[in-house]
Amino acid sequence: MSSTPATPPKVNRIGLDLLPYRGSKTTLCAGCGHNAITERLIEAYWELGIEPWTVAKLSGIGCSSKTPAYFLQQAHGFNGVHGRAPTTATGALLANHTLRAVVVSGDGDTASIGMGHFVHMLRRNVPLVYIVENNGVYGLTKGQFSATADLGAKLKTGATNPLHAVDLCLLGIELGATFVARSFSGDKRQLSAILKAAIAHKGLAVIDVISPCVTFNDHEGSTKSYAYMKDHDEPLHEVDFIPSFADVEVEYEEGESRLVELYDGSKLLLHKLERDYDPSNRIHALEVLHEAARRGEVLTGIIYLDTSRPSFTEILNLCDEPLALLAEDRVRPSRETLELINEEFR
Amino acid sequence: MQASHQPPPMPAEQPQRFSSRERTVNDFSIQVATVNGSGSQTANLVLMRSIFQMGVPVSGKNLFPSNIQGLPTWFTIRASRHGYIARKKEIDFLVAMNPESAREDVLNLPAGAAVLYDEPLQLASLRSDLHFYAAPFDKLVAPACPEAKLRKLVRNMIYVGILAELLGIDSEEIRKALYKQFGERKKKAADLNWGAVQAGIEYARSSLVKSDPCFVERMDQNAGKLVIEGNTAAALGCMFAGVTVCTWYPITPSSSLAEALIAYMERFRRDPETGKATFAIVQAEDELASIGMAVGAGWAGARAMTCTSGPGISLMSEFVGLAYFAEIPVVLIDVQRVGPSTGLPTRTAQGDTLKNAVLSHGDTRHPILFPSSPEECFSMAVEAFDLAEQFQTPVFVNMDLDLGMNYWMSDPLPYPEKPMNRGKVLTAEDLERLGGFARYRDVDGDAVPYRTLPGTPHPKAAYFTRGTGHTETAAYSEKPEDWSANLDRIARKFQTLRAHLPPPVQSLAPGAKIGIVSAGTSRYAMEESRDQLSRDAGLEASWMRLTAYPFPPELEAFIEQHERVYVIDQNRDAQLLGLMRLDLPARLLEKLRSVRYYGGLPLDARTVTEQILAQEAQQA
Structure with a gap:
């Protein structure tokens, strides 16, 4: 018998240690940006003290889509078909609008094969966290350009991309997402705060995370490499997230920071960097994105935020209980109702 | 268009081949040829219903173009004292209202058929072996409908009146059918149309001499029966099956199924006080999305469905394979039309039989129900949801345009007597008692595994759903033995299911x-x-x-x-x-x-x- 007293594992506010928030071991390449995002997700859910089984993790196909297996092992996961996770996630939320859905996708999923579903998910403001692990390249099929690859970017083979990139944040703002952010897998602090804010947001939160592919797109000439991001990452602001359960007085200096209250009572503090940035101004958000793109800079931070628009499940005015769990007497009308209907056709 | 310029012969000059011995009672087809978008549907339904109300078995088939306005359309009513309600090739009575198709329609008639036509079309000289009745529709409609812009809508009711008189349909039955068709809220419109019917009756009495042999006489074959379209019956079946999520994309001929479902669900499944719904119906961006949402909803425990036609099924192929392999319940109602490709979007076929049985790549087999009547559209929709959840698999209901969009006599739709079968779903309490579960393990020897729903509040509830190779515990696996064992179990599941299908x-x-x-x-x-x-x-x-x-x-x-x-x-x-x-x-x-x-x-x-x-x- 060992007599060494075990140090009790650190637990979160609902008394759980990190283990239920972890998943199986990653099978992605060492140094892949996606693994860092997975780590931030584990921390975010753990720190927020969210019961893992209230989360549904959905994905399409590709390297990024494998990652739901690597976090929240006590949450249901659904690795579906390429590009169509917005549809399965929407369906799951129709069945049970109390689920906290998170979709992890890639640039192939979102900007190409599933573009149609992505834009309609934006339009509907489906209440979920939608992460794009964006590396500008198809990794699992060994290195073809994706639609988010920048004009002039180079493949490892030397091929140059002759086409304009799809900017998913521009699309998101244009088409109705109520939370649009961009981050970098290497920016632990910013990504962590943005993820937590996205989880607290009540509508659709789209987060485009530049996540370098170490095997196929981390070379000189790539605009999605670690080196490129180190030189071109231009944060809009510094982001602090204060959860609703935190018993702290939020102090900030007017003019230096902006305070945004989220649906669940948690707060976002956006600290001014070079300029004051108001993320609730849609036109301005589009402008700064275009400007940054022209300069070749990658703007990161919470680019657009609308805390008022109703989510898709609110618009549908669903009953309080999940549709999936309604008992027979709630979903099968009475014998008399059928008799009434029959009579109408006589 | 190419009608003769000779004046139509007077009724008295028509060939008189009719004698009382040759009366054709309750055994003929009437075809009404009009222009799409001219509002003839109401007139045709009133005519059909009035024959139905006289106790004579009828069917009504709409032959329409893939067009909203302007192309020829035909509505065929078959009355059969024998109870035959299939399409009959020969038309016995043509109502020719469409200048564009009139000549060909008349030339195609069998000898001895009757034609009621709009007088300016001057059809009577085309053939000498038919019974022609001319009526000046524009002249007749004017006094019946003083407001000129409404005349186009009311004009068709005149042929209903003329036919009623010529065929011997009780005008009281016409009146009943007409007021039922318009409903309480449109009484003014009904009055106007009833005036047109009367003008038709009056014209036939004063100006036409009956020479054709067709007669309607009262029978008693339709007591308790309904007249309903298959799509409406299927939609009602879905509602009484307890459907909670329907995701769809508009396509002929299945759109009217989704639209009927929306109407009934809004009426009976939304709380009138709170406005809250026990359902979600979503018009998706395409069929890939409609099946994707339905599969996502089925995965999360909803009674989920989509309805579509052949081209939609082709797009759904990938997701159906996923649902088959990942074992997710979902119901697909396929109202078949003519393919391949866009084909004939407004014509009927059963061309998806083979495709639906084996839809998607790799080894797949899907159960299909084949309803043949509105009653079966209803009862099989109910059964489809039970089967899908009981066997955790996509279930097809193969209807066709003829069944879905045409009018059928039907026995009353039967209330589902069996309680809903939600299949093998483990709750948090079950998991506590069992200490866990293996998603794809054949515990009961029937090859049907247990599942849990996302959101189940238990640390052992979760599993990972994937379209890739997996073990009994839903872990990723590329091992040949895992792959084939899983596929074999799913095949056994298909055999278990066979005993639960409706009998032939x-x-x-x-x-x-x-x-x-x-x-x-x-x-x-x-x-x-x-x-x-x-x-x-x-x-x-x-x-x-x-x-x-x-x-x-x-x-x-x-x-x-x-x-x-x-x-x-x-x-x-x-x-x-x-x-x-x-x-x-x-x-x-x-x-x-x-x-x-x-x-x-x-x-x-x-x-x-x-x-x-x-x-x-x-x-x-």
Whole structure:
């Protein structure tokens, strides 16, 4: 018998240690940006003290889509078909609008094969966290350009991309997402705060995370490499997230920071960097994105935020209980109702 | 358009071939030829309903173009004292309202048929072997409808009045049908239309002399029956099945199913006080999304469905394979139309039989239900949801345009007597008691595993759903033995399911050497064709109407019992027969013969009879 007293594992506010928030071991390449995002997700859910089984993790196909297996092992996961996770996630939320859905996708999923579903998910403001692990390249099929690859970017083979990139944040703002952010897998602090804010947001939160592919797109000439991001990452602001359960007085200096209250009572503090940035101004958000793109800079931070628009499940005015769990007497009308209907056709 | 310029002959000058001995009572087809978008549907339904109310079996078929306004459209009403409600090839009474199609319509009539036509079309000189009735519709409508801009809508009601008088339909039944059609809220419109009917009756009385042999006489065949479209009945079946999520994309001929479902769910499944719904119906961005949402909803525990037609099914192929392999319940209602490609979007076929049975890449098999009537559209929709959840798999309901969009007499829709079967779903309490579960393990020996729903509050509830190879515990695996063991279990599940399908409907003719197998709406041509075979050729035929795939064990016995078995297909490639070739023992296959029709119109009895007799003649 060992007599060494075990140090009790650190637990979160609902008394759980990190283990239920972890998943199986990653099978992605060492140094892949996606693994860092997975780590931030584990921390975010753990720190927020969210019961893992209230989360549904959905994905399409590709390297990024494998990652739901690597976090929240006590949450249901659904690795579906390429590009169509917005549809399965929407369906799951129709069945049970109390689920906290998170979709992890890639640039192939979102900007190409599933573009149609992505834009309609934006339009509907489906209440979920939608992460794009964006590396500008198809990794699992060994290195073809994706639609988010920048004009002039180079493949490892030397091929140059002759086409304009799809900017998913521009699309998101244009088409109705109520939370649009961009981050970098290497920016632990910013990504962590943005993820937590996205989880607290009540509508659709789209987060485009530049996540370098170490095997196929981390070379000189790539605009999605670690080196490129180190030189071109231009944060809009510094982001602090204060959860609703935190018993702290939020102090900030007017003019230096902006305070945004989220649906669940948690707060976002956006600290001014070079300029004051108001993320609730849609036109301005589009402008700064275009400007940054022209300069070749990658703007990161919470680019657009609308805390008022109703989510898709609110618009549908669903009953309080999940549709999936309604008992027979709630979903099968009475014998008399059928008799009434029959009579109408006589 | 190319009508003769001679004035139409007066009624008295028409050929008089009618004598009381030749009265054709309750056994004829009326075809109304109009222009799409001219509002003739109401008039046609009133005419059909009034015959129905006189107790005479009827069916109403809309032959319409893929167009909103301007192209020719035909509505055919068949009245049959024998109860035959399949399409009949020969038209006995034509109402020619469309200048564009009138000439061809008249030339195609069999000798002795009657034609009521709009006087300016001057059709009477086209043939001398028909009974012509001319009516000046524009002149008649003016006094009946003082407001000029409404005349176009009311004008068609005049032929209803004329036909009522010529055929002997009780005008009181017309009035009842008309006011029912318009409903309480449109009483003014109904009054106006009733005026037009009366103008038609008055015109026929004063200006036309009956010379054709067609008469409607009261019968008592329709007590308690409804007149309903298959799509409406299927939508009602879904509502009474307890559907909670329907995701769809508009496509002819299934859109009216989704729209009927929306209307009924809004009426009966939304709390009138709080406005909260016990359902979600979403018009998706395409069929890929509609099936994706339905699969996501089925995964999360909803009674989920989509409805579409062939082109939509083609797009859904990938997701259906995922649902099959990941074992997710979902119901797909396929209202079939003519393919391949865009095909004939407004015409009927059964061309998705084979595709739906094996939809998606790799090894897949899907159960299919084959409703043949509104009652079955209703009851099989209910069954489809039970089967999908009980066996955790996509279930197809193969309707067709003829069934979905045409008007059928129906017995009252039957209330589901069985409680909903939600399948093997473990709750948090179950998990606590069991200490966990393995998602894809065959615990009960029926190959059907247990599942949990996302959101189940238990640390052992979660599992990972994937379209990739997996073990019993849903872990990723590329091992050959894991792959084939899983696929074999799913195949066994399909066999378990066979015992839970609705049984086939058999009618054995004593001593019959030949048998006939059909599915879906081929039923109506079959009912009539068997009588034709017996009456015209002394050939007795047994009949099995399949109601589901996988095929029932009774099918093998049926084939064993007969020397030759004709399989009826509404497609070019004999798909139902092809599916039987895939599944039945080789010794039975040489007995199978094919009867096919794929012109896009509802199958008629004569086509079946002639094909069978031709093949039987070769046999002799």
